[in-house]
Amino acid sequence: MTSMPELAIQAQQIRKNFGKVVALDGVNLSVPVGQIFGLLGPNGAGKTTMIRVLTTVLRADSGTATVMGRSVSHEAPSVRGLIGLAGQYAALDPNLTGRENLRLVGSLTQISGRVAAQRSDELLERFSLSDAGNRLVRTYSGGMRRRLDLAAALVHRPPVIFLDEPTTGLDPESRVELWAVIKELVADGATILLTTQYMEEADRLADQLAVIDHGAVIAEGTPTELKRRLGSSVIELGFADDATATRAAELLAGTSTEEPHVTGRGVQIKSNEGTKLLTRLLRTLDQGGIEPETLTVHEPSLDDVFLSLTGKPTEDSAPPVEAAGKRGRGAR
Ligand SMILES: Nc1ncnc2c1ncn2[C@@H]1O[C@H](COP(=O)(O)OP(=O)(O)OP(=O)(O)O)[C@@H](O)[C@H]1O
Ligand SMILES: [Mg+2]
Numbered sequence: 001m002t003s004m005p006e007l008a009i010q011a012q013q014i015r016k017n018f019g020k021v022v023a024l025d026g027v028n029l030s031v032p033v034g035q036i037f038g039l040l041g042p043n044g045a046g047k048t049t050m051i052r053v054l055t056t057v058l059r060a061d062s063g064t065a066t067v068m069g070r071s072v073s074h075e076a077p078s079v080r081g082l083i084g085l086a087g088q089y090a091a092l093d094p095n096l097t098g099r100e101n102l103r104l105v106g107s108l109t110q111i112s113g114r115v116a117a118q119r120s121d122e123l124l125e126r127f128s129l130s131d132a133g134n135r136l137v138r139t140y141s142g143g144m145r146r147r148l149d150l151a152a153a154l155v156h157r158p159p160v161i162f163l164d165e166p167t168t169g170l171d172p173e174s175r176v177e178l179w180a181v182i183k184e185l186v187a188d189g190a191t192i193l194l195t196t197q198y199m200e201e202a203d204r205l206a207d208q209l210a211v212i213d214h215g216a217v218i219a220e221g222t223p224t225e226l227k228r229r230l231g232s233s234v235i236e237l238g239f240a241d242d243a244t245a246t247r248a249a250e251l252l253a254g255t256s257t258e259e260p261h262v263t264g265r266g267v268q269i270k271s272n273e274g275t276k277l278l279t280r281l282l283r284t285l286d287q288g289g290i291e292p293e294t295l296t297v298h299e300p301s302l303d304d305v306f307l308s309l310t311g312k313p314t315e316d317s318a319p320p321v322e323a324a325g326k327r328g329r330g331a332r
Pocket of ligand 1: 018021022023041042043044045046047048049050
């Protein structure tokens with residue numbers, strides 16, 4: 001008898017090239033059963049490629065990976081029965097209704113038509129799509145498509161769920177709703193691997209995070225662990241223009257153990273010495289004849305972690321959920 005695997009997902013040294021592009025350069029991942037695991041990284045880092053390998057859509061050039069103990073390359077059909085995938089690009093038939101899409105997905109798995117029909121109705125209800133269930137998907141809004149796509153990934157009640165940017169393009173309210181659904185799924189025993197470009201989302205949802213860049217894991221840990229590595233506080237200075245910010249960063253290089261990061265008119269510096277460093281920074285700037293226009297000191301956020309690790313600011317910061325309502329991003 002085989003014992004229950006403790007790891008829902010395990011990947012070792014996964015490599016994948018597309019021609020000359022190294023998309024995955026030896027990725028290792030371990031996701032325990034019951035966790036929400038967040039995969040972060042800038043555009044082109046390899047997140048979607050990794051998900052495609054783990055969901056048997058794409059074959060890796062080398063390396064091994066298992067889902068619930070089954071090999072994604074040698075036991076692909078069995079892995080497919082254990083997983084749900086909601087992709088970065090929704091895989092729905094626009095010329096079917098929402099209900100038809102869910103039933104179609106059901107018919108592709110091993111559940112009976114009756115069960116598929118019943119679950120489709122339940123899922124439409126759960127994702128607030130009951131009223132739209134009989135409408136063609138091409139009449140759906142971006143947010144409705146996202147929800148239906150996630151619902152489609154759940155019809156066969158998979159124990160392991162892959163979500164590639166599940167909330168990209170959603171307005172803040174819909175995002176919060178989807179977070180609640182994701183937490184429910186995990187409370188019901190599922191394991192979730194998700195990618196996101198919203199650090200707030202990663203911070204709120206993920207038990208464990210891996211940051212990948214250029215196809216390799218460059219940091220791993222809980223959100224708290226990753227933030228702690230940055231020290232006790234982050235100092236942000238804003239200047240009149242980009243040139244002044246660059247000049248300020250040059251002046252400040254060396255005042256702290258960490259190099260300042262410039263983004264536009266802003267300069268960010270991490271500090272382990274709290275206000276002591278602040279005094280030194282301001283004195284240095286004053287001596288150089290530069291005056292900052294804004295100054296904030298805050299605890300490190302995951303956005304700071306991302307910037308520090310990848311050298312890039314997060315793609316576009318999510319509209320804050322507190323300001324729920326207006327500013328939905330267009331679907332990509
Ligand atoms: N089918 C493909 N053919 C050629 N190159 C590809 C293919 N799929 C991905 N790539 C390349 O592999 C690298 C990793 O892409 P991937 O889509 O995995 O990144 P990502 O981290 O998901 O990015 P994003 O945040 O933009 O979704 C990129 O350089 C990309 O251009
Ligand atoms: Mg992607």
